[in-house]
Amino acid sequence: MSDWKSLEAKSFYGASARERAIGIVDEGTFTELAGPQNRMSSPHLPVLGEAVEWDDGCVTGVGLIGKHPVFVISQEGRFIGGAVGEVHGAKMVGAFVLARQMYDRIKEEHPDELAERLPAVVISFETGGVRLHEANAGLLAHAEVMDQIQESKGKFPVISLIGSKVGCFGGMGFVAAATDVIVMSDLGRLGLTGPEVIEQEMGKDEFDSADRSLVYRTTGGKHKYIMRDANYLVEDTLGDFHDQLTAIMDAPYDEIVKCRRIGSEELVDEQLALAELSVEMAPKDARDVWAYFGNEDVDQIPEMTTAEFLAVAKRR
């Protein structure tokens, strides 16, 4: 494993789940929980003759950002596309449970320092959602994680990081949307139904999943940033994600939760208005939407570096 400083310079997109888990918290602070040595692999895959991984494609552990204990969940796309099975899901839930216990403890032991010691759950998504080999357990896991997010509300922030190869799709797209903050890089992709499935159901004329440029325009970080589905857009290094997390954790909890997309009547109205708008303007391409929100030279947006884009982007 490379040392922490060289990890910070590494591409988030190309990093493994474990590298991300280590690199998004402060130097030398990460401790893995339920790691490979505990051998908590899927009990369902061996009978199907499918390869197993001791962490079941989900690295969990705890580290620090400043004084904040940060409970990390990091999904590995190279293992069955990061799909969520029973153990993988249980580990996600476990991280939330530990975070809540930590919250209660800090509240009791350091009531004056709660703000600067406030814990967080950070999820580095890389998944297509439910693992079909263990679908019932996988679906249940999604529901349980949703439940955990609700339980965390009013206590500590839940933050999504999206910038890995597989992106964040399927049921986990809903989960990400339900968290308090979403940080993406321009290589990150966020959606519900994956590109291949849309093509399969609606035809190539509706959505050509081999057209990666189209896929990125529709689900990529820049589009999600313009639409305010993503709150922050950062460069593709572990260090940039780490810095953004530090900045978020420095803010008061009441400020952080203003990033939410759903969870109040006002936000529901906002989302419904967007649905109406899409029917009204019937966009043919994400570029139509970018232009609608006041962006100029929309053909150039995909070509821009993150810094160039952030300097000119007009958001919803």
Added chain:
Amino acid sequence: MALRELNFTFTPEDPRPFPLGWSHRGVVGSGDMEVMFEQADLGGQVQVKVCTPVVGFDEVWERVLDRCIKESQVSDVSIEINDNNATPVVVAMRMRQAIEEARKEAE
């Protein structure tokens, strides 16, 4: 067809005990594997357990692992591998990286 478990024991001629308590490397991607090394008092021997969906390459596994151990003379270690169709090249590379990194870390 269930996953298969292969077990091997090797006896290096000039045993060099594994220097760390444990070490883990790799991701079980398609065509790849993860490997866990754990120190064990095996009297100079090496035990390897491979968990793999592949059928018909047991002898290849034995020869690839035998070469890795001859090359490094690593000993007194229990090695476990979760494999997902890794080729002999990948197996040899992951093993070599793990042993070299562990020795470097122990220095």
Added chain:
Amino acid sequence: MTTEPKIWNTLERDYRERLEAARPYVMDGKVVEAGDTVKLLEAVVRPGDKVNIEGDNQKQADFLAQCLCEVDTDKVHDLHMVQSVLSIPAHLDIFDKGIAKKVDFSFSGPQAGRLAEYVRDGKIELGAIHTYLELYGRYFVDLTPRVALCVGVSADKNGNIYTGFNTEDTPVIAEAVKFRQGIVIVQVNEIVDEVPRVDIPGDWVDFVIQAPRPFYIEPLFTRDPALITDSQILRAMMVIKGIYGEYGIQRLNHGIGFDTAAIELLLPTYGEELGLKGKICSYFVTNPHPTLIPAIESGWVKSMHCFGGEAGMAEYVQARSDVFFIGPDGSMRSNRDFAQTAGHYALDLFIGGTLQIDKYGNSSTATASRIAGFGGAPNMGCDAKGRRHATPGWMKCGEEYGMHDELVGDLPRGKRLVVQLQETFREKMAPGFVDKLDAVALAENAGLDLPPVMIYSDDLTHVVTEEGIAYLHKCTSMADRMAAIRAVAGFTEVGMAEDPAETASLRERGIFKTPADLGIDVRRANRDLLAAKSVKDLVNWSGGLYNPPAKFRNW
């Protein structure tokens, strides 16, 4: 006794008749409306004709191919297709519909499985599988098409054709057909008042049609650097140090694939570090591979002639006119015929990947159920026996040739380096070395006279695997060669028959070298060595001139 005077211009009379039959569909000059194409084909194509649909592994006359599928089979049937490739569905649909019955071709790519099925079911009578040059040669001997369905970028109403930088096969087809009084029909993306450059003169062309959509083009030579593996990087390091550097290879062709892409991306890093810039890889005959951009930008490449274009590379190529072959109009002209000739005679080295190598060193990309054909690799992957000019690399390989004295005596002669890059096992543990090539089973299944061998053992000089390099040409006997192949064959069945003592003796004789023998640190074989790690990096290297196709853009 009186005899009828012999008629010496039946071809010309036939041509006039066909032209006359087409008259109702011709609008202005030589322009035919796209909607009349099927009728035009029914008027000018006769049963039993030899017909060429232009297409290669890159551009396709796809609109004309589609229209040929729609002709009335009472009017047009039993055609003998004589063409470079069978690669789009329409190429085989015409056999399914009974429009054509026989084929002579070169390469089938994506249609290889269906082709094998049709041959087995008797839907297709297979003439022969050729290399490109061989087939072009036969256009001028016994396989001259009567009608050619070609493709270009633009045309004027007089039939002058501009091909853009995808000139490829058009000149050789048009010349063969037109000078035997045949019919040349060209689909273009647009009819213009004046073409930017005349690639095919108007009087060689009978009809031009503006197709309803631009012709299809496959970005076949684009490899995403993000997908290059550590083992490919290791082989690339060995090639650069143990072959290019060792022989001072200046003139070469890179076959298609990730292995060669890895070499290209290591030139500005590892090659530079070895001090080889200017000493190797100055002259390429290759398609404009996007992965060559970093090497070109770093000043490695003096000249590059291309078989065809590559999607997204036009603007970049145009802006590097010192390197590429650029016309007076400012855009590149490719030419598959000339590039293949150059590849056969003027290069010191060919390198490419393959599917299977047998225990003797014969290699093939055929599998038992797919008739894939050859394309151009065998023209470059062989020793050109007619070559008479000397270069240092070619001479050195000839000096080392272990069978030289047996075959030539004491006269000096050079030898082309023919290098195969091979992974001992591919995905799903498919072995790269086999006792017997699948091509042999294919020949039996499909009733071919000859198993389709891409490169024969006697032409193969070097095999590179992650185990090391076998310098096969240094061997003095077949037994020697087989031992050297076992040495690089790793844990395949072929490799497991290796005798360690024999391998040790091959190492002493410099016939087999491991990465350590070559002084290569295996730990350095990782993606950090690549000059570009993603398609976006290639765009950045090109200063924004490379415009990758949508399927390669992850932004």
